[in-house]
Amino acid sequence: MTTEVSTTSFTSTGGLVLPSYERPEGVHPPLDFTGYRSTALRHPKRPLVLLPHRLTEVTGPLLGADLITATDADLTTQHGGEPQGQRIIVAGRVLDSDGRPVPDTLIEIWQTNAAGRYRHSREHHPAPLDPNFGGIGRAITDSAGRYRFITIQPGAYPWGNHYNAWRPAHIHFSLFGRAFTQRLVTQMYFPGDPLLPLDPIFNSVPDEKARQRLVAGFDMDLTQPEWALGYTWDIVLRGRTATIFE
């Protein structure tokens, strides 16, 4: 048997040439995590079956341009007036693990308002709604994989998972990437939040370094004088693998 790692990222056998994506270990949270109560009845107990990456997995929806409107990435101007709270800019790049930008990909976000209240019918936290804040946004990455949102610093809120449980402030992010394999839904947190060490969802990520990748960086260069604080957060999706010929 000879093993050779090709310099390109493609597999070729039988004439059809397909990319393949890495399978990261120890990055994502386990599906069964006792600290987060709702996982108990909702995680599969049978072992997952390995799915080789073939046509359906290496392709994916390329969505966006027709979905986006000019105000989608500015959550502070979607209603009649200025929302309450600290105005912030959240910006960064979407990359793959080889450092290549992921351009033209749709990002969808949702979050609480400054008081820690989601605009959602099933949300009963006794904190005020803000008539000028919906808490939802969309953006498409540019040719360098960059995105930029203007929004309001979200608040912490209680969630009933255990006694005195509070979620740290966060923004939910949903990304497609280029392929079905790259689909990612995650949450961005804020640096220095004292609730982070106490949060089962944040701490469900087993690796400390991986966990810290969920925390944005305060960025004085992104901060705009007299106007808004800046936070930088890069999102890294699975990269393509080198091919092993045997």
Add this chain to the structure above:
Amino acid sequence: MEERRVLGITPSQTVGPYFSMRLPWPDGPYVVPEGTPGAITIVGRMYDGAGNIIPDGLVETWQAGPDGRFAHPDDPRGATAGGYHGFRGFGRCPTAPDGSYRIVTLKPGPLPTPDGSIEAPHLDVSVFARGLLDRVVTRMYFPDEQTANAVDPVLCSISEPARRATLIAAPEPEGELRFDIWLQGERETVFFDV
């Protein structure tokens, strides 16, 4: 095999209960507009390990067109030239208070693979919900494709033949296809490490 990577991957976090503020789209369940000639309707419910319906889940589907091709540059046979009006390959539907979802689409064609085998017509399905820290991925196959299903490399890779049945939709009297998703329990759906 250890590979050298420049950057660490961003971990997944749960979609939570409030994704329905943002992720559902009015036309999300319509991979093709309702009434498109040849359209099929997939219906199903999502269940937890106690057999309770899941009213706060999200189902996403991704598939080839009827010609077995994808509108994507990484389809080496060339992207679909838009022969199917309004078909975008992608469907998204949140579960309703009764745990149900519904996707209107076209039946995909079979697909070639690098090793020369043929994949039976299928949809890749992502499932998100409060209580799922990462998406889980399954596949839906078609009940009228018994011959193709019998040699499908993915179905054949499932060691217990009885469990393969969890991936094959059931015809409904009204012509719809039923694909229930059981996250856990005796009827647990087969999920894949993608």
